[in-house]
Amino acid sequence: xxxxxxxxxxxxxxxxxxxxxxxxxxxxxxxxxxxxxxxxxxxxxxxxxxxxxxxxxxxxxxxxxxxxxxxxxxxxxxxxxxxxxxxxxxxxxxxxxxxxxxxxxxxxxxxxxxxxxxxxxxxxxxxxxxxxxxxxxxxxxxxxxxxxxxxxxxxxx
Amino acid sequence: xxxxxxxxxxxxxxxxxxxxxxxxxxxxxxxxxxxxxxxxxxxxxxxxxxxxxxxxxxxxxxxxxxxxxxxxxxxxxxxxxxxxxxxxxxxxxxxxxxxxxxxxxxxxxxxxxxxxxxxxxxxxxxxxxxxxxxxxxxxxxxxxxxxxxxxxxxxxx
Numbered sequence: 001x002x003x004x005x006x007x008x009x010x011x012x013x014x015x016x017x018x019x020x021x022x023x024x025x026x027x028x029x030x031x032x033x034x035x036x037x038x039x040x041x042x043x044x045x046x047x048x049x050x051x052x053x054x055x056x057x058x059x060x061x062x063x064x065x066x067x068x069x070x071x072x073x074x075x076x077x078x079x080x081x082x083x084x085x086x087x088x089x090x091x092x093x094x095x096x097x098x099x100x101x102x103x104x105x106x107x108x109x110x111x112x113x114x115x116x117x118x119x120x121x122x123x124x125x126x127x128x129x130x131x132x133x134x135x136x137x138x139x140x141x142x143x144x145x146x147x148x149x150x151x152x153x154x155x156x157x
Numbered sequence: 158x159x160x161x162x163x164x165x166x167x168x169x170x171x172x173x174x175x176x177x178x179x180x181x182x183x184x185x186x187x188x189x190x191x192x193x194x195x196x197x198x199x200x201x202x203x204x205x206x207x208x209x210x211x212x213x214x215x216x217x218x219x220x221x222x223x224x225x226x227x228x229x230x231x232x233x234x235x236x237x238x239x240x241x242x243x244x245x246x247x248x249x250x251x252x253x254x255x256x257x258x259x260x261x262x263x264x265x266x267x268x269x270x271x272x273x274x275x276x277x278x279x280x281x282x283x284x285x286x287x288x289x290x291x292x293x294x295x296x297x298x299x300x301x302x303x304x305x306x307x308x309x310x311x312x313x314x
Contacts (some may be wrong), residue, residue, distance in 0.1 A: 003293045012294070015301035022310045026301035046312040049227045051251035052214050061207055070206045080298050085279050086246035092275055092288055093243065094208035099290045102298025111302040112313070118249055122242050123280040131249055133239075133256045136160045137169070141237050141259025144172035144183035145268040153179045155203040156269070 003100035007032050007078045010040070012102055015055065015080035018042040026111065027055035029079040031063040031072065031096075038075060039063035055079060056087035060094050070157055071095045081108050084115040085122045160257035164189050164235045167197070169259055172212070172237035175199040183268065184212035186236040188220040188229065188253075195232060196220035212236060213244035217251050227314060228252045238265050241272040242279045 007030050014028025025043035032038060041059030045051060056079050063072050072094040077083070081103040083091060091099055105116040126133045148154065164187050171185025182200035189195060198216030202208060213236050220229050229251040234240070238260040240248060248256055262273040283290045305311065 001289050001291055003291060005294060008294045009297065012298050012301055016304045019301065019304040019308050019311065025314065026305035045227050045314050049221045049225055050218055051221055051227050051229065052218055052247050057209050061209055064206045064208055068206055070202050070208050072208065080301050084246060086243045086250065088279055089241060089243035089275050090209050092278060096288065099288060100293055102294050103302060104292065107299065107302060111305055118246050121249060122245060131253065131256060132158050134158055134160060135261065136257055137162060137165045137259050141169050142264065144169055144176065144237050145260060145264060147173045147176040148183035148268055151176050154176065157182065157202050
């Protein structure tokens with residue numbers, strides 16, 4: 001695999017401009033298919049009051065809108081920084097075919113962001129995480145999956 | 158820690174109704190603070206063409222809007238199913254204080270969803286994942302973090 005430097009340059013420029021304009025964090029991303037730019041995204045967490053609005057999430061969401069699709073088969077994600085676990089998992093759900101990134105999670109940590117720590121957290125068993133998690137009412141919750149299994153009208157994803 | 162069964166019941170009912178109405182997958186979530194319901198969310202991936210629109214992401218986004226905040230300190234997340242790595246990481250970024258869930262990732266796998274597999278993927282080193290990842294242009298990308306470090310006008314998150 002080999003990324004196109006012009007698309008990474010665009011992701012980096014989006015990230016830098018996002019800081020310079022005071023809009024948000026130093027993160028930019030672009031989605032590309034067959035060498036064509038499909039969508040872009042920047043970090044909008046503080047600008048839009050949305051904890052999930054990382055550059056990659058924003059770009060994936062914009063690409064889904066641009067393609068009127070909930071999957072981005074054949075699309076490559078260029079991000080100015082290694083995606084955090086939220087954004088990486090989003091790339092999997094979206095069925096992106098490749099991820100190119102500039103800064104690493106360690107670089108992000110140096111700049112004050114928790115990405116590297118979150119990889120450690122997510123990799124732990126649920127009971128060992130710093131965020132307390134507890135299972136409850138599993139029997140009742142199974143109703144929802146039973147409904148899904150039995151449903152005749154559903155869009156698989 | 159101890160979850161409130163009435164809020165989990167609400168998350169499960171949202172999940173089941175999401176299937177019955179044909180709107181989307183069997184997932185529902187609610188956000189609660191000090192015993193008060195702040196926001197709800199259901200899976201809207203196929204309904205809104207958004208690969209990121211899992212129930213928990215939708216609930217977190219709605220809660221951010223409801224509170225006009227990009228962090229949800231003091232908020233608990235109730236989900237009808239164990240959050241996938243995307244949603245779990247979103248709960249960390251949002252600074253939720255607890256996560257309660259009904260179905261497990263293994264239950265989700267049985268119902269045809271990739272959550273458990275994605276925990277394995279995210280836990281691997283970047284070079285060993287099924288989704289190809291490649292770092293490039295790290296030196297150029299460091300410009301964005303340098304801009305962030307030097308910026309005097311920024312909202313930390």
